[in-house]
Amino acid sequence: MASSACGGAGCGPHCSSSAGAGEDASAEERLGRLSVSGAASSIACGKCDGGGAAVAVPGGIGMCGECFRAHLFGKFKLAVTGNAMVRPTDAVLLAFSGGPASRVALQFIHEMQAKAIQSWETSNSQALPVFVVGVAFVDESGALSPKPKHEVERAVEDIRSIVSSLSPGEKAVHIASLGDMFTSGSEDGVGKLREVVAMIGDETGRDDFLQRSRMLLLQKIALENGYTKIMLGSCASGIACHVLSATVKGHGYSLPADVQYVDTRWDVPVVLPLRDVLSQELILLCELDRDQIEDYLLELEDDDVGK
Ligand SMILES: [Zn+2]
Numbered sequence: 001m002a003s004s005a006c007g008g009a010g011c012g013p014h015c016s017s018s019a020g021a022g023e024d025a026s027a028e029e030r031l032g033r034l035s036v037s038g039a040a041s042s043i044a045c046g047k048c049d050g051g052g053a054a055v056a057v058p059g060g061i062g063m064c065g066e067c068f069r070a071h072l073f074g075k076f077k078l079a080v081t082g083n084a085m086v087r088p089t090d091a092v093l094l095a096f097s098g099g100p101a102s103r104v105a106l107q108f109i110h111e112m113q114a115k116a117i118q119s120w121e122t123s124n125s126q127a128l129p130v131f132v133v134g135v136a137f138v139d140e141s142g143a144l145s146p147k148p149k150h151e152v153e154r155a156v157e158d159i160r161s162i163v164s165s166l167s168p169g170e171k172a173v174h175i176a177s178l179g180d181m182f183t184s185g186s187e188d189g190v191g192k193l194r195e196v197v198a199m200i201g202d203e204t205g206r207d208d209f210l211q212r213s214r215m216l217l218l219q220k221i222a223l224e225n226g227y228t229k230i231m232l233g234s235c236a237s238g239i240a241c242h243v244l245s246a247t248v249k250g251h252g253y254s255l256p257a258d259v260q261y262v263d264t265r266w267d268v269p270v271v272l273p274l275r276d277v278l279s280q281e282l283i284l285l286c287e288l289d290r291d292q293i294e295d296y297l298l299e300l301e302d303d304d305v306g307k
Pocket residue numbers: 045046047048049050052063064065066067068
């Protein structure tokens with residue numbers, strides 16, 4: 001389950017963990033440059049005159065926490081509005097795993113919704129409706145390594161409390177298990193799923209299968225509940241993993257469609273507003289906002305960097 005954040009379009013469940021030792025080193029180097037305080041603390045924020053110490057150095061300009069957050073929100077908002085990802089009449093289903101990317105996506109889309117509600121309330125005509133946001137959590141714990149039931153239940157409880165704390169704008173939470181896809185009648189879906197996964201010999205094949213199943217399940221949730229868009233937290237780093245693995249597997253033909261901002265090949269179009277954001281940036285933002293985040297969710301999603 002830890003790996004489900006991207007919901008299927010961006011990165012494979014193991015894209016970050018399967019990276020070699022060499023890549024780890026360079027990721028750490030990157031994190032160093034984007035780190036909270038540390039070496040960057042002697043530099044002042046290059047964006048505001050507040051004089052706050054820089055915590056982040058993306059692209060060579062030191063930024064304080066607030067400016068860094070605004071910088072990422074700006075990227076997100078530009079991707080959403082510039083590509084018409086979310087229209088006022090839309091109902092958006094956000095695939096949420098608890099990983100850094102989906103947490104940032106949830107927070108940002110909530111802020112956009114809150115602003116839209118605010119301006120709807122203050123406008124005279126109230127002509128334009130405000131888009132709806134819902135959250136879907138796909139429990140994959142049964143597929144590969146079984147997780148204790150209470151851990152999954154705790155994660156679900158936490159997701160509900162995180163989502164319910166985001167107001168205004170009520171957001172429905174949909175919890176589904178990958179096993180549901182394999183249930184017919186009273187059969188044990190998770191057992192069946194594990195059987196199928198075990199029959200697939202290679203790891204990339206299993207990843208593809210799980211990714212596909214996850215996306216089909218998200219499509220099903222969206223269609224049954226009237227959502228018009230599915231939003232994934234796939235970010236630049238996760239997408240880079242996907243580009244590499246798709247190329248290796250000879251899927252170059254469908255690759256451009258896999259990594260576009262809006263993927264309309266599905267019944268319910270899939271949107272990737274964090275496409276241009278690095279996973280390190282998302283992790284740093286989560287670090288800065290850590291107070292609001294349940295720590296154990298972070299632990300649960302430790303191997304979930306790219307999502
Ligand atoms: Zn600043």
